[in-house]
Structures are given as C-alpha cells and as structure tokens.
Amino acid sequence: MTVVRAPSVKDVARRAGVSLGTVSNVLNRPETVRVSTRSKVEQAIAELGFVRSEPARTLRAGSSRMIAYLALDLANPFFADIGRGIEEVARENQLGLFLCSSNNEEAREVEYLSLIMQQRLHGLLVTAIDYESETLHKLLKRGLPVVFVDRTPGTLRHRCSVGVDDIEGGDLAVSHLIDNGHRAVAFVGGPIAIPQVTDRLAGSRQAIETAGLEADVLTVFETTALNVAEGRRAGARLLGQPKRRRPTAVFCANDLLALGVLQEMTLQGISVPEEVAIVGYDDIEFAAAAAIPLTSVRQPRHLLGKAAAELLIEEALLGSTHEHRQVQYTPELIVRASSRRRSRRVS
Amino acid sequence: MTVVRAPSVKDVARRAGVSLGTVSNVLNRPETVRVSTRSKVEQAIAELGFVRSEPARTLRAGSSRMIAYLALDLANPFFADIGRGIEEVARENQLGLFLCSSNNEEAREVEYLSLIMQQRLHGLLVTAIDYESETLHKLLKRGLPVVFVDRTPGTLRHRCSVGVDDIEGGDLAVSHLIDNGHRAVAFVGGPIAIPQVTDRLAGSRQAIETAGLEADVLTVFETTALNVAEGRRAGARLLGQPKRRRPTAVFCANDLLALGVLQEMTLQGISVPEEVAIVGYDDIEFAAAAAIPLTSVRQPRHLLGKAAAELLIEEALLGSTHEHRQVQYTPELIVRASSRRRSRRVS
DNA sequence: AAATGCTCGTGAAATGTTTCACAAGTCGAC
DNA sequence: GTCGACTTGTGAAACATTTCACGAGCATTT
Numbered sequence: 161m162t163v164v165r166a167p168s169v170k171d172v173a174r175r176a177g178v179s180l181g182t183v184s185n186v187l188n189r190p191e192t193v194r195v196s197t198r199s200k201v202e203q204a205i206a207e208l209g210f211v212r213s214e215p216a217r218t219l220r221a222g223s224s225r226m227i228a229y230l231a232l233d234l235a236n237p238f239f240a241d242i243g244r245g246i247e248e249v250a251r252e253n254q255l256g257l258f259l260c261s262s263n264n265e266e267a268r269e270v271e272y273l274s275l276i277m278q279q280r281l282h283g284l285l286v287t288a289i290d291y292e293s294e295t296l297h298k299l300l301k302r303g304l305p306v307v308f309v310d311r312t313p314g315t316l317r318h319r320c321s322v323g324v325d326d327i328e329g330g331d332l333a334v335s336h337l338i339d340n341g342h343r344a345v346a347f348v349g350g351p352i353a354i355p356q357v358t359d360r361l362a363g364s365r366q367a368i369e370t371a372g373l374e375a376d377v378l379t380v381f382e383t384t385a386l387n388v389a390e391g392r393r394a395g396a397r398l399l400g401q402p403k404r405r406r407p408t409a410v411f412c413a414n415d416l417l418a419l420g421v422l423q424e425m426t427l428q429g430i431s432v433p434e435e436v437a438i439v440g441y442d443d444i445e446f447a448a449a450a451a452i453p454l455t456s457v458r459q460p461r462h463l464l465g466k467a468a469a470e471l472l473i474e475e476a477l478l479g480s481t482h483e484h485r486q487v488q489y490t491p492e493l494i495v496r497a498s499s500r501r502r503s504r505r506v507s
Numbered sequence: 508m509t510v511v512r513a514p515s516v517k518d519v520a521r522r523a524g525v526s527l528g529t530v531s532n533v534l535n536r537p538e539t540v541r542v543s544t545r546s547k548v549e550q551a552i553a554e555l556g557f558v559r560s561e562p563a564r565t566l567r568a569g570s571s572r573m574i575a576y577l578a579l580d581l582a583n584p585f586f587a588d589i590g591r592g593i594e595e596v597a598r599e600n601q602l603g604l605f606l607c608s609s610n611n612e613e614a615r616e617v618e619y620l621s622l623i624m625q626q627r628l629h630g631l632l633v634t635a636i637d638y639e640s641e642t643l644h645k646l647l648k649r650g651l652p653v654v655f656v657d658r659t660p661g662t663l664r665h666r667c668s669v670g671v672d673d674i675e676g677g678d679l680a681v682s683h684l685i686d687n688g689h690r691a692v693a694f695v696g697g698p699i700a701i702p703q704v705t706d707r708l709a710g711s712r713q714a715i716e717t718a719g720l721e722a723d724v725l726t727v728f729e730t731t732a733l734n735v736a737e738g739r740r741a742g743a744r745l746l747g748q749p750k751r752r753r754p755t756a757v758f759c760a761n762d763l764l765a766l767g768v769l770q771e772m773t774l775q776g777i778s779v780p781e782e783v784a785i786v787g788y789d790d791i792e793f794a795a796a797a798a799i800p801l802t803s804v805r806q807p808r809h810l811l812g813k814a815a816a817e818l819l820i821e822e823a824l825l826g827s828t829h830e831h832r833q834v835q836y837t838p839e840l841i842v843r844a845s846s847r848r849r850s851r852r853v854s
Numbered sequence: 855a856a857a858t859g860c861t862c863g864t865g866a867a868a869t870g871t872t873t874c875a876c877a878a879g880t881c882g883a884c
Numbered sequence: 885g886t887c888g889a890c891t892t893g894t895g896a897a898a899c900a901t902t903t904c905a906c907g908a909g910c911a912t913t914t
Contacts, residue, residue: 165569166627166649168900179864184902194862209645214625215565216900219869222512224562234606235587244582244610251615256622259581259606263591266597275603278561280513298556302513367552419796426798449735449766451773451798516871523887526894531872541892563870 167208176204212310225285226256228276234261237444245465253473270295283472285309287349291329305475312357318369322468322487326356329457329491333411333439336493340501342409348394348485349413349440350382357413415440415447437499453496460489514555523551573603575623576629581608584791592812600820617642620802630819632656652822656815658702669834673703676804677710680758680786683840685718687848689756695741696760697729704760738767746775762787762794765801774817784846800843807836
C-alpha cells in the first residue's frame with residue numbers, strides 16, 4: 161500500500177486536456193462550461209479519484225466551511241443531544257461540525273479556542289467555563305460569529321445566545337413538590353457560582369415565596385460538581401441529618417445528581433418516593449429509564465441545538481447587518497414515579 | 508465590531524522590520540535567530556495578535572495536524588468514553604481531534620468520510636457501519652493511517668485495530684448466570700449481523716456448552732437496535748411468553764438494552780433479580796447508577812481509546828515501516844444487584 | 855465584409871505558510 | 885588583508901484552489 165500524492169486540479173486539467181481554470185469552473189459553475197468539455201473533465205476527475213483540498217479552498221476563501229461546538233462535557237448526554245441538534249442544521253447548510261469537549265477544564269477550553277482560531281473556522285457555538293478569557297475575546301474581536309449555548313455570560317449579554325429559563329425550571333420543580341405536600345425540601349447542586357445552578361436555586365426560592373411559605377423550608381446542599389458521584393455524596397449527607405430535620409423531598413440541579421441521590425437512597429433502604437421524593441433536571445434519557453423513573457425538568461435540548469446553529473448561520477451570512485438575539489425556551493416538568501403525590505392539598 | 512483581516516506572517520515581518528522567512532524561523536526554529544531579532548518579532552506578533560493559519564500550514568505540509576474519530580453514536584456513553592481516551596493521547600501529541608458521529612446512518616458515515624478526505628487529515632479512527640464502502644477504501648488506498656475501533660472488519664482484518672474479546676465477554680456473562688442456577692436464559696440483542704452481537708451471542712452459547720447444558724437453555728430475542736426503547740420492547744416480548752417457558756435471566760448485548768428491560772420489568776411489577784436476573788454489557792456509568800445497580804460486562808473503554816490513538820500515531824509516524832497490529836483486551840464482569848445469586852451450586 | 859455580441863475557455867494573481875539555497879556579515883587564523 | 889568558517893537573515897518557490905479580466909472563435913446583424 162504505497163502513499164499516493166493526492167491529485168490536484170492541475171492533474172485533472174492535464175488529463176482532460178483543458179486549463180486549470182476550466183476544471184474549477186466545472187466544479188463551481190458547471191453551467192458555464194459546454195457539456196462535452198464538462199464530461200471530459202468529469203471523467204478525468206473520476207479516473208484520478210480527485211478530491212478537492214479543503215485547506216486550499218479555505219486558504220483562498222479566508223474561512224472554512226466548518227463550525228465548531230465547544231461543549232463543557234460531551235460525555236454528558238445533555239450536551240451530546242444539543243450537539244445532535246446542531247449537527248442536523250449544520251448538515252442542512254453544508255457545513256462541517258467540529259465537536260470539542262473542554263471536560264470542564266479551563267486549560268482545555270483555551271486550547272480548543274485557540275485551535276479554532278488557527279483553523280479559521282466559520283463560526284463557533286460555545287458553552288464556556290470562562291467567558292472573560294483573553295482567547296475568547298480575541299475571537300470575538302476578530303469578528304468570528306459566536307453563539308452562546310445554554311449559558312449567557314454577564315458581560316456578553318447582548319450577543320446571540322440560546323438558553324432555557326432556569327428560574328422558571330426551578331420554580332416548576334419546587335412548586336410541584338410543595339403541591340405534593342412537602343414542607344422540607346433539599347436543593348442539591350453546585351458549585352453555586354454556575355449560572356444555571358444560581359438560577360435554579362433562585363427559582364426554587366421563588367416557588368416557596370409564591371406559596372407563602374417560610375424560606376427555611378429549603379435547605380441547600382452544595383456540591384462540587386454536577387455528576388453522579390457528587391449526587392451520591394449529597395444523598396449520604398442528607399441522610400446524615402437528624403431525622404426530624406431530614407428533608408422529605410430533593411430537587412437536584414441536574415439528572416446526574418438526582419440519579420446519584422436515588423442510588424444512595426436505594427442503597428440505604430430509603431424508599432422513593434414514599435420517604436424521599438426526588439426531582440431532577442434535564443430529563444436525559446436515563447431519567448426515564450431509571451428503575452424508579454425520575455421526575456425531571458425537561459429542556460428542549462435538540463431544539464436548543466437547532467436554534468443555536470440557525471442563529472449562528474444567520475450571523476455568519478448576514479455579517480454586519482445581523483442583529484444579536486437572545487432566544488429563551490421554557491422548560492417543562494415531566495412527572496414520573498420518583499415524586500408521586502404523597503398527600504392532597506387544595507391549590 | 509468590525510471584521511479585521513487576520514494578520515499574516517507578512518504583516519508581522521513588516522512591523523518587525525525583518526523578512527518573512529525570519530518570522531517563520533522564530534515560529535519554527537527560534538534557536539537559529541538572534542535574541543534581539545527574536546524579541547522584535549515576538550513583540551510584533553503580540554501587538555498584532557497574529558495567529559498562524561492552520562489551513563495554510565496544512566496546504567504547505569500536505570496533511571493537517573488533526574485526526575478524526577468517526578463513531579457510531581457519540582450520544583452513547585460507550586463511544587463518548589472512547590473519545591475521551593483518544594482525546595487524551597491526541598492532546599499529548601499536539602494533535603487536534605475531530606469528533607464525528609454517524610448516528611448509525613450509512614449516508615452520514617459516507618459524508619463524514621468524504622469530509623475527512625477533503626480535509627487532508629492526518630489519520631482516522633473509526634467504528635464504521637459499512638466496511639466495504641467505496642469512500643472508506645479510497646481513503647485506505649490514499650495511504651491514510653486508519654485504526655479500526657471496537658469492530659474489526661472481515662476483509663480488513665490485517666489492519667490496525669483495537670477491540671475487546673466479545674466472545675469471552677458473552678461467556679463471562681452467561682457463565683455467571685448459569686453458576687447462579689439459571690436454566691432458562693434470554694439473549695437480547697441485535698441486529699444479529701453486528702459483529703459484537705454475533706460474538707456476544709457466540710460467547711453465550713459457548714458458556715452453555717462448557718457447562719454441559721442443552722443449547723435450548725438459551726432463547727434469542729433479536730432487536731432492531733441497541734437502545735433503551737428496544738430494550739423495553741424486548742422486555743415486553745419476554746413477559747409475553749407463557750409462564751413456564753419464561754426465562755429467569757436475561758443477558759443483554761449492551762447496557763442500554765438492559766436498562767430498557769429493567770425498566771419494563773419494574774413497570775410490570777416483576778422483581779429484579781428475584782423473578783428475572785439481568786446482565787448488561789459495557790458497564791456505562793448509568794449501569795452502576797441504576798436504582799437496581801446493573802451487573803455488566805465492563806470494557807476498558809478509556810484504554811481502548813488510548814490504545815487506538817497510540818496505534819494511529821505510530822502508524823502515522825512510521826509510515827511504510829509500520830507493522831499493522833491488532834490489540835485485543837479482555838472484558839471483566841462487574842457483579843451488582845441485578846443478578847444477585849438465587850441458589851447455590853457446586854462449581 | 856465589417857462590426858457587434860455571445861459563448862467558452864484561459865492563465866495569471868492571490869491566499870499564508872514553510873523550506874532551502876544562498877547571501878551578507880563577523881570573526882579568527884594565517 | 886585574504887581566506888575560510890560560522891552565524892544570521894533573505895527571498896523565491898511551492899502547496900491547491902478560486903477568481904477575474906481577457907481573448908478566441910463563432911454567429912448574427914448591418
């Protein structure tokens with residue numbers, strides 16, 4: 161298996177007995193070249209197995225036909241689903257999609273951003289950790305079309321973004337628990353500094369206030385990350401509480417945490433939802449698939465991805481006439497067994 | 508925010524008052540240029556915010572510093588984890604990683620392969636659907652370094668690949684069930700044509716034979732895909748069996764199926780593992796996190812990714828002197844609650 | 855038969871980088 | 885003060901593509 165230099169337009173031109181410009185015309189404006197010439201060229205292309213060099217096209221054009229989605233963690237199905245939505249739209253628009261995962265590490269995020277800059281990509285969709293990084297701002301200054309996904313950074317609030325109303329989501333979850341008679345609710349999530357966590361917590365408090373209850377109905381258990389292991393730890397901490405102060409319901413800032421809590425409860429022989437009700441957030445596929453199906457706040461993930469990609473394409477095409485827009489979706493509560501009603505109450 | 512043309516080496520050279528070649532030297536062979544000149548250039552680079560154009564470098568070099576991983580479905584944590592392993596090695600070797608998901612669609616796979624060819628990538632890691640596609644063979648003929656991940660195609664058996672011994676995995680799972688006294692075992696998986704499914708089924712049969720049991724101990728329930736929904740359907744079909752013929756244990760070809768089966772059992776009030784024991788495959792994070800933690804055959808996913816990437820890099824660096832290798836790992840059975848022992852038996 | 859207008863095709867220029875043969879400058883040795 | 889050796893910097897060429905002004909050839913009109 162010898163390495164063959166990839167044939168170029170020049171090779172095709174020579175073989176077809178035409179000029180190099182004509183080959184380019186066949187490729188880009190086939191209607192401007194006579195049928196007989198065109199087929200000669202097409203045959204030469206087929207015979208040589210010619211494939212256009214994307215780097216050369218990009219160099220010439222100044223920017224590539226690729227966009228990137230830089231996510232926090234592609235192993236989290238939430239982001240993977242957003243990625244699918246993006247991919248769909250990118251495909252429809254003949255754009256390649258470059259998926260990157262920063263794995264929640266700032267260093268990796270910066271590395272990817274600088275890779276994206278080097279690649280002269282056409283646009284960027286990003287859920288970032290650090291919205292103030294020099295690299296990100298350099299990209300923006302260069303005029304790269306950017307759409308922020310799921311997190312809207314304070315100082316860049318005017319730029320294009322898509323998100324879900326997390327305050328509303330938190331409100332939905334906790335209102336549901338209150339309606340079901342719970343008067344001691346735990347909020348599990350963190351780090352609190354993450355905007356989503358802040359908002360979901362704010363929504364929870366709003367629900368309690370609206371119901372005319374005291375603020376101390378809600379106890380906050382902060383975690384260091386939003387994954388299953390942290391959920392398990394939070395569950396253990398929760399069970400460590402003196403029985404009379406132990407919450408009868410838990411609202412988790414995402415489903416991974418909720419699954420962790422659920423697992424810890426099952427392990428410790430606490431029955432769900434009888435002794436402790438659980439509500440998650442994101443409604444990932446595994447939430448419904450849990451043996452005790454999880455009540456969760458569903459985000460239109462796929463739609464989120466599609467909307468973000470469409471926004472990006474609009475920005476990339478319209479250029480300077482483009483007006484930045486913030487698209488906000490409303491979450492939906494999916495009630496399942498993990499928070500089944502325990503007592504009635506006139507609402 | 509105006510769009511600024513990205514500065515080039517030429518701009519840097521002008522600003523620093525040196526020739527263009529010198530800038531290139533600073534970038535690529537800093538030790539060959541006098542310190543005073545070097546710092547002038549470095550200052551100019553910083554002032555202009557110069558970023559190398561990767562397309563131009565690629566054009567010049569003939570191939571890019573990027574490799575691709577084309578997976579079957581990145582939303583499946585199994586592949587996402589492999590991706591992480593690959594990413595780690597790629598990063599260590601200063602290579603960019605281009606993640607693609609064919610979503611189990613042949614058309615998408617072909618599209619991505621042709622995108623990869625156009626991009627003049629440095630190498631390809633792939634878990635493909637169609638190993639006989641023209642596009643794939645064109646890539647191979649061009650001499651592109653390729654490593655097959657998790658599935659080794661028949662006709663390309665001599666090429667580099669990494670995988671896990673799926674026959675052994677199937678054997679492990681079913682031997683465990685037999686040891687636990689089960690004498691009516693269901694195999695859930697499909698399409699049977701998928702090599703992994705074939706192998707895991709073969710392993711199951713091997714276990715039964717080794718135990719000296721009749722082949723009809725095993726009933727096969729073929730599915731059309733390896734996801735949760737199909738698992739649920741298989742679970743329902745299973746429960747539709749006349750009671751005396753109903754299997755007391757289920758071995759699923761992957762964890763998604765197993766979670767689906769588990770969910771259907773819980774829904775129908777069948778207790779796991781008392782009435783039906785379940786064993787999955789892959790040991791994804793959600794297997795352990797299920798409310799009834801799932802027994803599963805663990806594959807060293809992360810390691811698989813790392814090994815594949817290392818193989819690819821070796822192939823890319825050594826070129827023609829490289830000898831193709833097939834790396835095979837051994838799976839491990841992780842026993843959890845879903846298959847807890849029901850009766851004893853001297854083994 | 856000259857002029858006009860059209861259809862097709864041409865070839866040079868430009869994109870940003872790297873490499874490489876070579877030139878210019880410096881220094882020491884004879 | 886000339887030669888060689890070494891250090892440092894130069895600039896042209898090459899990579900594959902696209903674009904664009906232009907020219908050749910031909911048919912139609914005057």
